[in-house]
Amino acid sequence: MMAPPLPPVTFTDEPEHIGQLRDTIRRFVAAHAPRDARIQWDRDHRWPRDVYAELNKLGLTALTVPEEYGGAGQDLVAAIAVIEELAQAGPCLAGPYIHTAFYGGMNLSENGSAEQKAEFLPRLARGELFFAYGLSEPDVGGDLASVTTRARLEGDEVVIDGAKRWCTGADWSDYIYTLVRSGPAEDRYRNLSFVLIPTNAPGVRMQDIHHANLRYTASQDVYFDSVRVPAANIVGGPAMWNQGWKLLAGRALDVEKLEITAVAFGIARAALDEAWDYAQARVQFGKPISQHQAVRHKLVVARTKLQAARHMLYHAAWLANEGRPCSAETSMAKLFVADVGVEIALACQQVIGSYALSDAFDMERHVRDLLGMPIVGGSSDMQKNNLASLWKL
Numbered sequence: 354m355m356a357p358p359l360p361p362v363t364f365t366d367e368p369e370h371i372g373q374l375r376d377t378i379r380r381f382v383a384a385h386a387p388r389d390a391r392i393q394w395d396r397d398h399r400w401p402r403d404v405y406a407e408l409n410k411l412g413l414t415a416l417t418v419p420e421e422y423g424g425a426g427q428d429l430v431a432a433i434a435v436i437e438e439l440a441q442a443g444p445c446l447a448g449p450y451i452h453t454a455f456y457g458g459m460n461l462s463e464n465g466s467a468e469q470k471a472e473f474l475p476r477l478a479r480g481e482l483f484f485a486y487g488l489s490e491p492d493v494g495g496d497l498a499s500v501t502t503r504a505r506l507e508g509d510e511v512v513i514d515g516a517k518r519w520c521t522g523a524d525w526s527d528y529i530y531t532l533v534r535s536g537p538a539e540d541r542y543r544n545l546s547f548v549l550i551p552t553n554a555p556g557v558r559m560q561d562i563h564h565a566n567l568r569y570t571a572s573q574d575v576y577f578d579s580v581r582v583p584a585a586n587i588v589g590g591p592a593m594w595n596q597g598w599k600l601l602a603g604r605a606l607d608v609e610k611l612e613i614t615a616v617a618f619g620i621a622r623a624a625l626d627e628a629w630d631y632a633q634a635r636v637q638f639g640k641p642i643s644q645h646q647a648v649r650h651k652l653v654v655a656r657t658k659l660q661a662a663r664h665m666l667y668h669a670a671w672l673a674n675e676g677r678p679c680s681a682e683t684s685m686a687k688l689f690v691a692d693v694g695v696e697i698a699l700a701c702q703q704v705i706g707s708y709a710l711s712d713a714f715d716m717e718r719h720v721r722d723l724l725g726m727p728i729v730g731g732s733s734d735m736q737k738n739n740l741a742s743l744w745k746l
């Protein structure tokens with residue numbers, strides 16, 4: 354069978370309001386996230402609460418929430434541009450933004466029941482709540498239909514037992530958006546549900562995982578020991594019991610792929626900017642290293658890859674914002690930007706040379722963060738599998 358035809362693509366200028374948003378965030382990042390502070394936050398695995406509180410006054414978390422729930426109306430292209438600009442400072446501001454605007458605002462706008470939307474979305478739009486993502490488990494990575502965290506209905510309550518791994522930011526989030534097995538394991542895709550579990554519920558216990566990348570926070574192992582939540586906390590309401598796979602494979606997941614892609618793209622852009630400037634300032638053998646062909650070629654190729662990555666990311670974001678089918682485009686964007694992000698990181702690291710391995714530059718953090726991008730948020734191999742299956746290969 355022939356490959357499916359590619360859709361036509363046209364290009365337009367970025368809307369003016371997004372350009373203004375970028376300028377505002379650039380000024381904010383320059384003023385509030387200096388390099389010394391970024392180094393310390395990364396060492397401490399933490400993000401700056403005071404700086405984020407200031408950022409929150411700009412109302413950016415409203416960009417994923419419909420107007421009727423107190424949001425700015427969903428503007429996914431703008432929200433992705435916000436992540437790209439915040440990522441110029443690494444994940445210290447982009448990370449917490451995603452926990453509110455995407456894990457919370459985007460997911461509940463798409464999948465929440467009428468009651469959940471009314472209760473949570475206005476607070477998410479104001480940036481008052483943080484959500485963590487509870488998908489992975491000690492024995493479950495890419496194969497999410499195999500989760501073993503169990504949930505059973507008891508009257509109008511759900512009782513949860515099990516463990517989640519890599520539940521990033523669970524210790525400071527208000528709720529964990531948790532994928533649970535709600536029926537016999539053999540039914541695989543037909544007995545999964547999502548439940549909102551308050552992080553302060555009795556029976557929830559956590560342990561830090563320290564890691565090399567995305568160190569705006571520690572990640573957590575989270576244990577659930579007969580945790581009870583109201584059945585109203587089933588995402589989408591009680592009618593969505595055992596319907597979790599539909600939520601996982603729906604539009605919210607398409608957008609979820611873009612949010613981590615935007616972080617990868619933003620950090621790759623920051624890495625290239627740093628190497629580009631350095632190459633013009635550093636003199637060896639009597640001239641700036643940017644005048645040595647091996648270096649200039651590295652930078653030019655990296656910039657070309659970055660431009661291709663930009664097109665893929667924003668085209669997929671535009672499709673998602675228009676409500677058009679975009680499962681293939683979001684998977685392609687995640688795959689391409691994450692893989693090319695690693696290539697850009699390694700090329701830029703070479704340009705800066707020994708200093709790229711010290712904290713004299715942001716590069717050592719950029720490299721750590723970009724190396725993880727083909728793994729987190731659905732690995733590159735998972736995206737290839739998704740695409741092969743979408744295209745019925």
Ligand SMILES: Cc1cc2nc3c(=O)[nH]c(=O)nc-3n(C[C@H](O)[C@H](O)[C@H](O)COP(=O)(O)OP(=O)(O)OC[C@H]3O[C@@H](n4cnc5c(N)ncnc54)[C@H](O)[C@@H]3O)c2cc1C
Binds near residue numbers: 488519
């Ligand atoms: C810093 C960090 C933060 C994270 N935050 C979160 C979070 O907030 N919430 C959350 O739920 N998870 C989180 N994760 C987990 C992350 O999403 C998983 O690491 C990811 O899904 C991959 O799972 P795994 O590492 O267990 O790899 P596995 O699934 O065990 O795979 C290992 C390797 O085998 C390959 N592979 C596996 N199966 C196949 C196949 N069928 N075909 C081809 N190749 C295959 C994979 O691509 C990978 O290269 C985080 C991880 C990190 C490092």
